[in-house]
Amino acid sequence: MTALTALFLRDVRAAIRAGGGAPVGVLFFLLVVTLMPFAVGPDLALLQRIGPALLWLGALLASLLALDRLLAADYDDGSLDLILMSGNALELALLTKALAHWVTTSLPLVVITPLLALFFNLDLPASAAVTVTLLVGTPALTLIGLIGAALTVALRRGGLLISVLILPLTIPVLIFGVAASNAAIVGPLPFGSPFMVLCALSLASLVIGPAAAALAIRQGLE
Amino acid sequence: MPLIDLANPTRFLALVGRTLPWLAALTALGFLFGLWDVYRAPDDYQQGATVKIMFIHVPSAWLSMFIWGLMSIAALGTLVWRHPLADVAAKAAAPIGAAFTLICLVTGSLWGRPMWGTYWVWDARLTSVLILFLMYLGVIALWRTIDDFSRAARAAAILTLVGAINLPIIKFSVDWWNTLHQPASVLRMAGPSIHPSLLVPLLVMAAAFFLLFATLHLAAMRNEILRRRVATMQILQAQAAPGV
Secondary structure, three states, rough: OOHHHHHHHHHHHHHHHHOOOHHHHHHHHHHHHHHHHHHHHHHHHHHHHHHHHHHHHHHHHHHHHHOOOOHHHHHOOOOOHHHHOOOOHHHHHHHHHHHHHHHHHHHHHHHHHHHHHHHOOOOOHHHHHHHHHHHHHHHHHHHHHHHHHHHOOOOOOOOOHHHHHHHHHHHHHHHHHHHHHHHHHOOOOOHHHHHHHHHHHHHHHHHHHHHHHHHHHHHHHH | OOHHHHHHHHHHHHHHHHHHHHHHHHHHHHHHHHHHHHOOOEOOOOEEEEHHHHHHHHHHHHHHHHHHHHHHHHHHHHHHHHOOOOOHHHHHHHHHHHHHHHHHHHHHHHHHHHHOOOOOOOOHHEEEHHHHHHHHHHHHHHHOOOOOOHHHHHHHHHHHHHHHHHHHHHHHHHHHHHHHOOOOOOOOOOOOOOOOOHHHHHHHHHHHHHHHHHHHHHHHHHHHHHHHHHHHHHHHHHHOOOOO
């Protein structure tokens, strides 16, 4: 367990100290949110209605763009080979890396969401609902993205390919994330049922993501 | 013949060479019968002659799902049994599957224009098929991006299996999303069950489509094996060239 803790701390430290990590992701999120009114018009009533969807889309794109950094650096400097040979379960090591990645790139997005919700005139319950669904849903995005990162780790031009492979798989998360947020704001559904499905998707990706990614790494690096 | 006997590509090529002409002839015969049946089939009392689009649309829809299933089995063959022809089968099936899915989408939207007055509706089934099409394209993109055969095969196999797990989840989510947005589905057949005068041509056409897929798939697998041989021979030739 100490090896995994060390790996987690190393990844978090590297992400914080390297620069260009979390702040740029948050900035990208802010920019996407700023662009939306230019596309759909400054009508606050409309923006309030589609606000949760826009915030979810922005967070999805921001977390997607960071994915190529999830494994690429470790592949380049050989750390991934060391992790593979260390004798620890590769699934757990990848889960740890995904967790560190989530803490450094997705968690800041979740934290900034209540502030961005103000731009769409979302009231307090609505903003809380979007934040909570993002908090529960973004781990699923990171863990599904882990599969794409593992499949394309050895490729020079993997960045765009990850998005193409991963985006169809994130559709259920997007559907239930936005549905739960909307349910909390306008109803008619109770917030609980889509939210529970969202939790289930996150838990399922907690199993499928690291397992498939470890399989891909083992098959790809041998 | 046990499946493992086909592991030898030469034996497989010989088998394909023997069966492919017969299969192609059978396919042509199937389409001859099927199209004749379709020609004689009565028009629907509501939809008129446009109901005949169904005889292309529905078999392509069945095939689009069947081919992903076949690719998943081939993916297991690649990862678990390391069958040498499994990755050939998976690679050859992907573009054919994408093509049938595209046919399903295009005929569906051509059918939708006179029936619903629009080419596209964000109906649950249409949306699911569109996502399936995008996933086919993703698998093809992965195949094309990785140069090394066996590496590409294993990466595509993992993606195919992840897709096979996810496709029912996506289907369920899209159904759920759709019922939330529009309570009554537009995609309902006129009656509760399909009349035998339409069902028989449909089944004949479906058989013809499956035969067409089998023919195309075997031919594509043969081409893929030959393509690999050409690539290997080119490498050997380059290595044997003087001055290296």
